[in-house]
Amino acid sequence: MKIGELAAATSCPVETIRYYEREGLLPEPARSSANYRLYARAHAQRLRFIRHCRALDMTLDEIRTLLDHHDRPRQPCNAVNELIDDHLAHVEARLAQLQALREALVTLRSRCNGESDASHCGILQELSQPLPDRTPTVPDARSHVPGAHRSG
Structure with a gap:
């Protein structure tokens, strides 16, 4: 089948298929x-298989490891279990x-009842203050693999 047919059969964009080939996840056709x-x-x-892993938000390196075990089925699967435990x-x-983050936003939202003008808005006033050291950090989607996490 041609790439467009593969894309249709797997609901995967052609560009993503080519990307997985470049990354070595799919063998050269x-x-x-x-x-x-x-x-x-x-x-x-x-x-x-790759798309199922991506739906579980696995990185390309995690997928490579799983594919290695999938391709060499005589290996012990303890490394697979460890990978899933680490991912979990x-x-x-x-x-x-x-x-x-949710708690911080709920607290922020509680600072304004929406009945004042913007110059007296508690949310805007709070956002103008320096960040406290205890501000929650939100994981950067790119740190766990690019828009690759949702592109494929």
Whole structure:
């Protein structure tokens, strides 16, 4: 199948398929005499695997590790368990950060009842103050892999 057919079969944009090829997650496909990429069923299965991992917010490195174990099934799976445990810990840390962010926003929202003019708005006044050291940090989406996390 050609790249457009693979894209349609897996609900994956063509650009993302090419990206995964460049990153070495998808093997190089055969080429037709007209130099079109020709993908096999194995490409579609691997792409579904990658997309499932991406839906779980896994990084490309995590996916590489899982694919290595998938491709070499005689390896012990304890490394797979450790990877998932580490990823789960990362998700739990992000959840804690987001909960702290939520609490900070709720507190900020409580500073204004919306009945004053903007010059007396408690939210605007609070936002004008220096940041306290205890301000929650929100994970940078790019730190756990680019728009790659949601592009594929």
